[in-house]
Amino acid sequence: MPHVDLDPEHWQHTHVFDEGNPLAERNTRWVVWLTATVMMVEIAGGWIFNSMALLADGWHMSSHALALGLAVLAYAAARRYAHDPRFAFGTWKIEILGGYTSAMLLLGVAALMVFQSVERLLAPTPIHYDQAIGIAVLGLVVNLVCAWLLRDGQGHHHHHHAPQPGHGHEHQHDHWQGDHARHHDLNLRAAYLHVLTDALTSVLAIVALFGGKLWGAAWLDPVMGLVGATLVSVWAYGLLRDSGRVLIDAEMDTPLVDVVRETVTRLPVPARITDLHLWRVGRNKYACILSLVVSDPIEPGTVRQMLGQHPQLAHITVEINQ
Known part of the structure; x- marks a missing residue:
């Protein structure tokens, strides 16, 4: 009778299927600090200068700071519990859960934008154009820096596992080309969309404010808010769809x-x-x-x-x- 190796070390294998995204985690942490700093400056400035526009933008940024913080926590939790035996197939889905929750927060931001825009359409308030444009430009600069940081972390990572006996880890060239959008870091994509939402809001605000200042078209401000809310809703829906499919294992069409x-x-x-x-x-x-x-x-x-x-x-x- 042939000898059978019963040593469990020979047959066991790791359930860490995803190596994480250290660059994205570090950059997202930087973005959280930048966003939180600007948020506090805007809220403090709003109180000091009695500016509702400044206060509103500050609280708007607070929702994004919360979502970005959630992304960092998801990375940290996935890394911390990577070898916890309770997770049958690893902890990668903690990151997906973070992305899904961020998408829900994005929908909340879009709803708030619609509410504020409709309110301003129905009851226009005086706009301090110079001060508001300055704030919008500051917000845009910070968000472009944040977007650049997060974009840098979305590069493809090529790693190879050591083959495990009996588990089919034969790393040869594979001709299958899947849908690359499905393989992006959805947690990072969620953080990136929050930063893009802020940047978009700033761009639309600058356009609307210049229109109001130069041509007296005060209605442009709330209308641009509605346009922004529509785009944010579309982004949030895409993220909800992609992260939701992963969470409920609805990918038999791959x-x-x-x-x-x-x-x-x-x-x-x-x-x-x-x-x-x-x-x-x-x-x-x-x-x-x-x-x-x-x-x-x-x-x-x-x-x-x-x-x-x-x-x-x-x-x-x-x-x-x-």
Whole structure:
């Protein structure tokens, strides 16, 4: 009888499928401090100069500071609990949950923008153009710096895991090209959208304020607010859709499903798929459970080895029924 290695160290593998995004985490932390500083300056200035516009913008920024802080906490929590055995497939979805919550906050910001804009359309208030333009320019500069910091963190990270026995981690060149938008850091995208929302608000405010100052078109200010709210809602919906799909494992329409099916047709024995589950456990990593009915004997390890040629498949479980 052949010797079987029963050493658990030989067969166990890590459930850390995503290496995190240290650059994005560090840059997001910087953005939180920048946003919080400008927020406090605006709120203090609003109280001192008795400016409602300044106060409103300061509290508006506070919602973004909260969301950005949430993004940093999500990164930190995912890293801290990375090896906690309670998380069956790792902690990457903590980051996705952070992105989803940020998207909900973005919808709240959009609703607030609509409320304030309609209120100003119905009951216009005097606008101190020079002071308001100065504030809007300051906000725009800070947000462009923040956007540059967060954009820098969205680069693609190429990492390789050491192969684990029997788990299909065969890193060969893979011809499958998935939807790259799905593989972005959704937590970082949420933070980036909050900064873009602030920048957009500042740009629209500057345009509206100059229009009001030069041509007396005071109605431009609330109208631009409604335009901004519409764009923010569209961004928030996109983020909710993408992060929500990951959270509820609604990704069986990924092209990788077709790749798995095509791989099964190339097995050395006739086989039919009776059950297939594919879900995301990292930015570009999927877990796969595959159940096959075969007419001739075949080892599950053979199937895992063929599927392991696709590096997107990070955790493969194969069941054979003859």
